[in-house]
Amino acid sequence: MTEIDLKELTILSALKLLKERKISSKELVEESLKQIKRLDPLIKAFLYVNEEGALKAAELADKLREKGEDRKLLGIPISIKDNICIKGLPTTCASKILQNFISPYDATAIEKLKAEGAIFIGKTNLDEFAMGSSTENSAFFPTHNPWDLERVPGGSSGGSAAAVASRMGLGSLGSDTGGSIRQPAAFCGVVGMKPTYGLVSRFGLVAFASSLDQIGPFGVTVEDTAYLLQIIAGHDPKDSTSAPISVPDFLKFIKENEKTSYKIGLPKEYFESGLDEEMTKIIFEIIEKLKAKHEIKEISLPHTEYAVATYYIIAPSEAFSNLARYDGVKYGFRAESKNLIEMYKKSRALGFGREVKRRIMLGAYSLSAGYYDAFYLKASKVRTLILQDFLSAFEEVDLILTPVTPSPPFKIGEKISDPLQMYLSDIFTIPVNLAGLPGISIPVGLTSSNLPVAIQIIGPHFKDEHVLSLAYQIEKEINMKFIPPILKN
Amino acid sequence: MAISLEEVYKIAHLCRLEFTEEEAKVLTEELSKILDYFKKLQTLNTENVKPTFHALKIKTPFREDKVKEFPYIEDILKNAPQLCERMIVVPKVVKAP
Structure with missing residues (x-):
């Protein structure tokens, strides 16, 4: 048996080890639970740890594999934001009003993950009802950023992002209404994607703002994120806003388009004053590198x-x-x-x-x-007008590249007493939800104080595969692993 | 102030919420600051602009009018705060004649 080093694992590499029988799902889940016991007292990413259920599911997964069965996520431990229903487990939305609520059914995204053999290791913390940008609005406790425990992990899916960054589970699902997947992904140095509105069923996601909400995946790599999205995407008659379209093969697309050049727009309004200097410098270094292969063009999103x-x-x-x-x-x-x-x-x-x-x-x-x-x-x-800005921009360019946040993660307590200041920190992610577009956040560097810096890639409606493709190219180009120091001790 | 204390109490009633006097005062200030920020939108001319309620053009999908069994009734009842057999108990809403 191979010794499990969670820092080095991705969903895809873990699946390979499971298939080759180098590790068992039981070992993988046990190791993940150990990681939660070690780190979660400091990070506080989980509202509920499904220890017993996850171990049972792992034994079952190992038995199925023994019988020669294989599924897309057989035996893989992942976490779920606590506003998505898993039958028989609590769904609190980090609110006292749902403190004792037990989900009577599975969300469609959960049904799909279950059918592929995924193991739910726990439910992650969030700002109450997904309203917030720091996870400080949780009725139970705030989550801490694994890169610096004095800082916020972002929000509202802060628990999911912090869990994935500290390898407590290999991936996660969150929800994004105004940046709630992308902003915490950026703050925690992981990949997080808000798919096109309608690509993933919202059935079983506790509704916050129905014309904006969308479920999406977190992963440590773009490939893992694409892989999770593949499984949860698709039309669902139970969600009347779910799109009746056929879902492309995301992994195949990003591999086949490793060398494709894109026309990339930089909206000048996103790079104006107020941006953190060090962060801007890192982002422009990436943009310089991209110029070798892609056409970079300044565009305007005037509203x-x-x-x-x-x-x-x-x-x-x-x-x-x-x-x-x-x-x-x-x-x-x-x-x-x-x-x-x-x-x-x-x-x-x-x-x-x-x-x-x-x-x-x-x-x-x-x-x-x-x-x-x-x-x-x-x-x-x-x-x-905001939607039209994007539609006109996409007549000129294939994809848009922007910062995810105006600054690296802020300190716990720094913005909580000024709601308007907190709202303004969502400036670069909000327009994407208003326009229903796909957007991804990928880590691209670290500041001198060792905090993650990310970029956002935005695509036209239902061009999620293009967004993933450019993200994959950038990830390869940068070739960096984002492992918080807390994991190295 | 963009919103008065009286308005805060009125809206709170519409929301079926209640606040202590201290809470209501703080909220009046916070909401005023946020509503002032919203005034930014008034500077834009939207005379000939149609509103967007959904970013994507979606239509109400139709389905066959077929009865499907809902298997989770017991699970739903388990979440009720107070039950009498299979009925949810609430405070009395009618007065005795």
Whole structure:
């Protein structure tokens, strides 16, 4: 038997070792659980560790493999953001209002992973109901960045990104409404992708803002990310917004297009003032290297500066409606009261955290009589302009390259008391959701204080394979492993 | 202030939320700051722009009107805060005549 070194493993390399019988799934899962026991007291990425269930599933996976069965993820431990339902396990959304909720069914993405033999090692921390950019809004505890425990892992899928970065599970699923996969991936030095809206079924994902939410994968490599996306993508009659299209073979595409040159746009609005200098320098070094093979062109997305305001009207408006279901009646936390209205109010007042209440209030205000035209309708019109910016840009270029965040990961506590400052940190990821486009975050370097720097690649609707292809090329070009120092001790 | 304390209480009622006086005061300030930032959008002319509610053109998909068994009823009932047999108990909503 080969000794398992989690730092060196990817999903694809682990599958090879499993197939060659050099390791067993039981050993792999045990090693991953050990890693959680070692590191998670410091990182706090997990809200629930599925120890017993994962070990049982691993033994079953090994038995199936003995019988000659093979599946795409047979025996591979992965984690899942705690707003995606796995039957029989808790789904809390990091909220007190769902603290005791047990998922009655599987999300479609989970069903697909199960069918391929994946093992769910645990549910990961998030900002309550995926509302936040730092995982500090979790009702239970904040997650710490594996690269620097005093810093945030990003959010809202901070638990998933931190888990993958510290190799507690080989991959993860998160959700991205305004950057919630890409920003934490950037902060934790892993790959994270928000697919085109409609590529992955949202059935079983707890709804936050339905016209923006999308499930997507995290991996330590672009290949792993593409591989996970392949499994969860595809039409689902249970999600009326899921796209009835055929999904291309992502891995095959990125391998066949290793040498393809793309026309890459750099939107000037994304490189204007306010960007961290050291980060910008690293990004431009990559851009210089890309010039050897690709055509780089400056483009303009003129309505970028309106994206944050647009998003923070639309997303809370949809959230106001989606979160009306948490009323203490059918499931979740109930505050006792003799009167029904009082029960609603008390359950929600005690069950929801500050940021969630703030957004529900913002949404209600934006939709209320007298303000609807000036806020919600206006924002929906500006959304058209933002979408049109991208559609015109994609007439000139194949893909767009941008920073993911204005700065490397910030410190825990640094922005939590100023909601608007926190909102503004999403400036480069939000427009992608408003336009429904695919976007990926890949790590490209480290700052002098050893913090990850990432870039975002954005593609046209349903050109997810092109986004992955350029990401794969850049990953090969850089040829760097992103292993947080905490793993080396 | 873009929003008054009274408006915060009114909206809170519409949201079925309640706040202490201290919470409501802080929220009024926070929301005012955010709403002021939103005013940025008013500088844009959107007179001839149609709103986008979904980034992709989607249509309501139709399916056959066939009954399918839903196998998770018991699992759903297990999450209820209070049950009486297979019914969910809530505070009384009607007054006795």
